[in-house]
Amino acid sequence: MVYKGKVKTNKRRRVCRFSGCGHILSIYNPETYCHVHQHFTTMQLSSAPLIRR
Numbered sequence: 001m002v003y004k005g006k007v008k009t010n011k012r013r014r015v016c017r018f019s020g021c022g023h024i025l026s027i028y029n030p031e032t033y034c035h036v037h038q039h040f041t042t043m044q045l046s047s048a049p050l051i052r053r
C-alpha cells in the first residue's frame, strides 16, 4: 500500500508564529517558531540570566 506523494504527519503546514516571519516550519519540527525566533522566545520567557558573561 503506497500513498501517493503524501506523508502522514501533519496535515497542514505550520508557519513560525512570530508576527511577520512566515517561515515555514518543518513537519518534523515540534517547535512553534523557526530556529531564529525559537531562540528569541526562549530568551523572552526565561527572563532569568542563565548565561553570564
Ligand SMILES: [Zn+2]
Pocket (backbone or CB within 6 Å): 016, 017, 018, 021, 022, 023, 033, 034, 035, 036, 037, 038
Ligand atoms: Zn520566525
